[in-house]
Amino acid sequence: MLPLPLNVTPKITRAIRFAVFGMSLAGLPGLALMPLPVLAQSLKTYQIPAGPLGSALTRFGVQAGVTISFDTEQTRRLSTAGLTGTYSIEEGLSRLLANSGLLAQRQGNGGFVLIAGNNESAVLLGTTSISGQSLDATTEGTGSYTTGSMSTATKLATSMRETPQSVTVITRQRMDDQNMQSLEDISTYTPGLTMRKTGGERPQFYSRGSAIDNIMIDGLPVAYDTDTLGTSTMAMFDRVEVVRGASGLMIGAGNPSGTLNLIRKRPTVEPQVSVTVGAGSWDNYRTELDASSALNSSGSIRGRVVGAFQDKDSFTDGYSSKRQLLYGITEFDLSEATTLTLGAYYNREDNPGADWSGIPTKANGTFLPISRSTRMSPKWTYWNKKNTSAFAELEHRFDNDWKLRLNTTWLRGDLDMLGTSFYRLDPAADQLNLNVGRYTYQHTQKSVDSYVSGPFILFGTTHELVLGASYRTDNTDDGPGGGFLNDPNVVLDPSNFDYHGVDKPTINYNWSRKGQVDQYSTYATTRLHLRDDLKLILGSRLDWYEYEQNTISGEYTFGADYKATREYTPYAGLIYDINDTYSVYTSWTKIFQPQANVNYYGSLLPPVTGTNREVGIKGEYFEGALNASVAYFQLTQENRAQSLDTCLPGVASCSVASGEVQTKGVDMELQGMLARGWQASAGYTYAAAKNVKGGSGRFDSDTPYNLLKLSTTYQLPGDLEKWSIGGSLRSQSSTYTSFGVTQGGYSIFDLMTGYNVNKNLKVQANLNNVFDKRYYQSISNPAGANLFGDPRNVAVTMRWSM
Template sequence: MRVSYRPTAALALAINAAICAASIWPAIVEASAEARVYEIPPSPLSEALARFADQAGVTLTFDTSLTQGRMSSGLVGAYTVESGFSALLAQSGLQAAEQSNGVTILRAGEEGAVTLGITQIEGAAYGAFEPPAAYDGGQVATGARVGMLGNKSIMDTPFSITSYTAQHMENQQANTVASVLRSDASVRIRTSEGHTQENFMIRGFRVDSADLAIDGLFGLAPDGHVPTEFLERVEVLKGPGAMLTGMPPAGGVGGVINLVPKRALDTPLTRLTTSFVSDSYVAEHLDISRRFGAEERFGIRFNGVSGDGETGVDDQSKERALWSLAADYRGDGWRLGVDGYENRERTDDGSPIMIGFTNIGTVPRAPDPSTNLLKGVYVKQENSMVKLRGEYDFTDHWTGFASIGSARTRYDGYLRGTALRLSNVNGDGFGDTINQKGYSDSLSSEFGLRGHFETGSVTHQLVMVSTRLHQEIGRAPAVRSARYPTNLYHPSTPTLAGPVGAQEKAEDNTLTSFAIADTLGFFDEKLLVTVGVRSQRVEQAMSTPSRYDEKKVTPAVALLVKPWDAPVSLYANYIEGLSQGESIGDIRAPNYGEQFAPHQTRQIEAGVKWDLGAFTHTVSVFELENTSVVQDPLTLRYSDDGEQANRGVEWSMFGALTPSLRVLGGVTYTRAVLEKSAGGLFDENTARGVPKWNANLSAEWDVAGVSGLTLSTLVMHSSSQYLDSANNLKAPKFTRYDLGIRYGMSIYERDVTLRASLENVENRAYWAGSFNEGFASIGQPRTLKVSATIDF
């Protein structure tokens, strides 16, 4: 039986739960203004400090290297801010010092320590400019940005969210966001690995590369794929998030991927990494961080990358250059920061390809993943961005914040449409190439107010925010080559499309929104109820296919309960996603050119989070429903009456099983069902590109008796998946293995880390995912990565 959920019902459920809890739970004695009661269990020191700062309402920032490997016995009893930090840091040789700007920093030794006052910066438990501390093991963080709600502890977040750290990216030698998210069982890449476009599936629904956000702002991330060298965090919020973040420009609803750029550390850093990737690609990466002034209020972080050489695809070469700069200033009651990057890439003599099977009705074996089916093609991509952000504390309880950024994208070459359509199971088929050229210019902004207050015994964390994203997109008419015969396993030389003409403006889109949300805390915030709503406006100013101005309201309600003294959180949420309505581009259709209204995705989710101190589990169940466009087979008219319902269970875990063994991964089960298809033809079929089972497990083991030596592995598994709505084409299951080793040492008082990894150890040929109807993408070839990092 299928159950439909409405926002009003979900809101009533949450309110009733809060009332019931109020009637049966005993009142908890409120802490005095001078001291509060804390119950922080034994845990890694970084985790204990983050929890204490969160509950005390102070902004804490520190270099995680200071707390690496340190444990805390916890904190139980009544403490002031000063005495609480003193107790947590006893015997550690570390001290907490409050700066004149209200930010508390962690430093070694007693010199320079000052008495702490109670400085509250509400709504951002770890500070809006500082990401939450790393969890034990350093692979993920203790918290993440939850859209307009700001940075929140994972245990206080009524959604499923994971934040991957820069340390994890470096140790995995992950050079793009897609390679970072290999560790997440809820995420799969839809395009071939190494393709110039990295598009994802989260919980069985698409999230395109254009839907990635930077510091919560859409439209600013590099187009195609995102390099990781300038990133401090890659945060994944699973499920739709229109109320939390606003509508993504490409309409992705499966989740939200937010990128946090690197910023200046509290300790100086000069780090050089030299890397080699098979076949002959070599890159240099320079990372420099400094803070200046007597109180180190001004900081600068620079990252620069230059790389060139051949890739793992036969005869393909790649050249790239990246620079990024972040500057920030910590004033008295205000903070200001500027971020910018420029990323240039050129790929020559080849591109990963997607294979179509509709003409043969079956899925043959995958080719050797290093096979180059598109020799001679090239792609040039240029991306740049600059962003200004700031905060001002009106009082200890109210903070205003604003961000504005501009991004520019240019591309030229055979970027999309790299496809081969098979004619028989022997791999014969026909291909063509498409030459393209285009641009996009984006201006994105966010303005808001965040505050904390109390009504009786109920606490409130109120947030109001307004966003605007304007994008102008232009392109030249694509030029397609003549079809040419080739073979999947023994490719011929492709026919290249001719030159493109002049570019013309094709889209002029503006997305504006206003949102308000309140998190109500009951019983010393052991019960948290979040209620919010966002009004979204979508405007398309071009007359072709049609002018467009629509509004939608997307609500959300979430409940989080901490019923025991043990660090366990029970949560549930109802939240909606929002996608821009599709434009009908089929010239055969009677309603060719029609633009549908924005459509909403609805999710209901419930789960439990259990923090064992150094190891955390999350188990959740969810249901997502999304509108889809269907065509009437008789009239050929399109409508937006179709639906897809994904129901699933997720288990994720991370942390340290022992001091020398760290694990990260999870398992997901998803049942993706088509409903209300045209004429009921595909009703109850499985949606394409959604395996029922996905599993990922990575592990790191510090070898006993050899200081600094660590072995690692990553296992990825996906069950079989359909490639078409009719369920006639099925790609088989696959399992892939990666192995790694690293060794950290000191040479002439310089920290040096050597890393090596072998990805897809067996060079397994497999179909990785589905991008378009009847098409599959090819997995990554065996790839050797070697790097050496030295800190000066």
């Protein structure tokens, strides 16, 4: 007798469906004769994809040969990360039910019945509870420094061990423990990432020798624009998934550095509210409100709202910030198989006193003997950003475990700035000249992505497949702008700059431009289970990319039109399971970046291509609560433009696509639970980028060769269990720029302690840069864009939740 699906007909009552499902599985051959000890001890290999929990449990019961009785209302709206590997029945159920709020209770006949439980996964054997540590993708409420699954690398929901690239997740717990408030903080503490700034409010993130020029929000690519994109409030995100190396399968066009995927918080059925207040050095005050609940009695409509406000000064004289965030999201179950999600957010960052560039050095590149509080821009400067976004998602789950997903987002970034920067008429003189500019930008991005995914059977084995298409457009409307002072008579002494003594000039608005990027893409990814211990991931992507720019007024065009047609991006990854703990893998993928440079005849050069090769070993301990990896990588950028001395008449400048840069390195990481109550993250990266063709020596010398980042928290045992302590270390080797500015290696230590007053209230203190190390967060050239890192500072946070 074949098992009957739970949704045979909606007319069957809950009790009948409950009984029919139990009786149908009970009729499987041999089940009634299987002794209880055998059921508990037998191991089987499962291949159950991520998806609705009810369907996964049905599959598990069939494959395990065991009765699992439940009401479909219990599993409605619940999903699971799936199950792949060899497990006992108890272990398999524990993983499938992780963080579902359900327990599987053993019955006298050897079957199981689902009952309501807590947020941990467990299988009840009579009065005995066997608790598991399994995690799903969502990190909120887990207390963990790792995640159960992620899809940022291939769009397939896989564990970190099954992802054949170097990946990191910054969980909600870790953000809270280390008081990470911005994307700058995320990059500061993430292994393998560094940050540089071209101004106080223009952070740029780097990985493996090049800049990260695209990020993702809930899996949809967003062009990372340092001018207009606000990244100073992380309150609305559950986690940040980071992939290092080329991400062309997910992004299409970009640098082979990697990407950051910011995953939003989602609504919950159970009511939950949290209020956070914080105060810290330099009059740093912060308030957050986060509330989520079902919006009707059945729970078919759920909503969540997050609000955050921050008002702070800084260690730099006259430099302050005000940040505001309002985020709302609602989920509608249109049916048992279809969910519609609508959401929006508004983010505003006002930064009076922000500088345009940074601190200059002496003409020979040595640092000025000045205090870290020294202000190097007039008192009337500012840099304000405003972001408005709306998004929608539609997901339909078919009966055969396939699903259709449609995502779309709209994001507008506005900039209004007035700033100054320095230049030298005489490169050998220490005196500086000042220029002034005021600009308004409006950048609007739209993105649509649709795909189907699910299992298919080939040669008697179940595999997974993703098929999709996407469209992105980025419209820039920059201006009016202008107002460069460039007065050679305004000469300043950088060692004695008076920011009160520079009068605000009259702005001459003489510049504006418009531009548009269009990118059409199709893609496919499959995971083939060649054997129980061997998996092959293959992916392909085709892109049509075009950029057009129209300078309405002014002489500064900042590039030219360019495009790429039917650009092909391949992906291949092979994972071999040595045993239940360790896997070895290798992967190869590419990415492309169109360029505006032209050849001798004036034709566009082919896109710069980035190829990422990687081989490594990964380990998964405590049922995925701790992940470890060691990888060797080699990244090659080809077709980089090299200037030619002569061009065809009528061609102003020309180049040849002959430059090549190669980055080789090692990536080691450990993240997750070391022991009960002890979470940790440790990462070491060695990345050496060098010119192979068309240049000589070190490439991207602003990025350190060696990067070490450690962080940990520990909940004290026994009578001190209300206390937690922690700390972090980040250390890097020396860096230098082609302009002669050099900084030696340095290390920064942070400390944290927390106290749970009761089950609802926690007080936490973070002490950063404990030894008050004086260092530059980023270095650039003698005229500016050198910025100090934060001196020693403290932050106290109180969080009440229910």
